[in-house]
Amino acid sequence: MRGGRTARSRGGRVDMxxxxxxxRTHRRTVGVSDIPLALLSPRRLFARIEDVxxxxxxxxxxxxxxxxxxxxxxxxxxxxxxxxxxxxxQKALIEKTQSEGVExxxxxxxxxxxxxxxxxxxxxxxxxxxxMSPLAVLGGMLLTGGVFYGLVAMxxxxxxxxxxxxxxxxxxxxxxxxxxxxxGLMLQFGTLDVDVTLGALxxxxxxxxxxxxxxxxxxxxxxxxADPFAFWYWGFVLAGLKQTGQLRGWLAWTSVILLALTGAxxxxxxxxxxxxxxxxxxxxxx
Numbered sequence: 001m002r003g004g005r006t007a008r009s010r011g012g013r014v015d016m017x018x019x020x021x022x023x024r025t026h027r028r029t030v031g032v033s034d035i036p037l038a039l040l041s042p043r044r045l046f047a048r049i050e051d052v053x054x055x056x057x058x059x060x061x062x063x064x065x066x067x068x069x070x071x072x073x074x075x076x077x078x079x080x081x082x083x084x085x086x087x088x089x090q091k092a093l094i095e096k097t098q099s100e101g102v103e104x105x106x107x108x109x110x111x112x113x114x115x116x117x118x119x120x121x122x123x124x125x126x127x128x129x130x131x132m133s134p135l136a137v138l139g140g141m142l143l144t145g146g147v148f149y150g151l152v153a154m155x156x157x158x159x160x161x162x163x164x165x166x167x168x169x170x171x172x173x174x175x176x177x178x179x180x181x182x183x184g185l186m187l188q189f190g191t192l193d194v195d196v197t198l199g200a201l202x203x204x205x206x207x208x209x210x211x212x213x214x215x216x217x218x219x220x221x222x223x224x225x226a227d228p229f230a231f232w233y234w235g236f237v238l239a240g241l242k243q244t245g246q247l248r249g250w251l252a253w254t255s256v257i258l259l260a261l262t263g264a265x266x267x268x269x270x271x272x273x274x275x276x277x278x279x280x281x282x283x284x285x286x
Contacts, residue, residue, distance in 0.1 A: 029054040030166060032061055038170035039177065042236055045170060046243040055166040059141075062172045063134040069179050070129040076183075078192045079125050087118040137175070141168045144259065151255050152246050160246060167240035171233050178229040199223035199271065217275055224271040225264035234260040 030037075030048050035058055037045040073079065091111055145164045152159035178196065185194040199220040238256045241247040247255065 030058070030170070032057045034058070035061065035170070035173055038173045038236070042170075042239055043243065046167075046240050049163055049166050049240075049244055051160040051162045053162050055162065055169040059138075059165075059169045059172075062169060062176060063138060065176055066134045066137055066179065067130060069176070069183055070131075070133045073129050073183055073186065074126050076187060078186055078190070079129065080122055082192050083118050083121050083125065086121075087114050090114055137172060141165070141172060144168055147259070148241070148246065148255065151251065155247065155251055157246065160244075163244050163246060167237060167244065167246075171236045171240070174229060174233045174236060195224070196227065196229065197224045197267070198226040198228075221268060221271045221275055224267045227264070227267065230260065230263055230267075234263075 029050050029052055030045060031054055034045055034048065091114060094107070094110055094114075145161065145168055148164050149159045149161060152164075182194050182196060185196070186192060199222075202220045202223060234256050238252060241252050241256070
């Protein structure tokens with residue numbers, strides 16, 4: 001009997017120790033309730049990260065909110081208005097350049113084709129905003145996580161996929177905050193052409209001289225590389241990599257800076273393409 005009680009008591013001690021360890025780990029593991037910490041207290045968040053799949057819940061919330069933000073953008077009607085403005089500009093350009101040499105029936109057919117093109121563009125843009133936005137978030141996260149996973153492995157440390165994905169998932173809420181702020185500015189100003197980079201500081205400048213306009217446009221395009229939310233995002237990722245021990249020192253700094261510069265280059269390229277297309281439409285109308 002004494003031996004039986006000892007065995008049971010030992011078993012009880014083992015079970016209690018296991019339960020205590022589970023509760024300790026469970027308390028440290030991040031979850032949906034820790035989303036505000038990503039914006040308010042990242043260090044506390046990083047201290048709770050474990051190499052477990054606890055990021056799944058916050059990731060689902062992130063993708064759902066991204067989808068809802070895209071749907072809200074569609075519901076504003078600004079996408080339809082933007083497409084209508086583009087179609088109207090193309091019609092005006094056709095009337096100015098081809099109305100004399102084209103019969104009325106052919107001109108009407110061209111306008112009907114443009115209207116059909118506009119309907120297709122509306123549907124395509126809506127799908128892009130509502131469906132492709134969360135997919136782009138997920139794809140970018142997986143790609144960035146894969147890059148960091150390879151860098152951690154090359155550094156000689158043990159790469160922890162769950163840890164990396166947790167860092168990137170909570171960093172995604174910084175991008176979500178940016179998206180919500182942009183949506184609010186769209187509603188306030190009634191336009192899709194909203195810029196939260198430093199390029200917005202020079203674009204309102206009205207310069208009469210043609211070369212001055214070129215300089216202002218070029219400066220605005222280049223300054224789109226300076227996005228405060230991008231700085232915040234990559235600073236968050238860098239701090240997470242260092243505090244969790246996945247990457248440290250020069251390798252952490254170098255990898256984050258290179259990825260940040262890549263994103264800045266893509267923003268500049270997109271702004272340049274948009275600027276050139278807008279200049280082409282404006283030039284055609286004038």
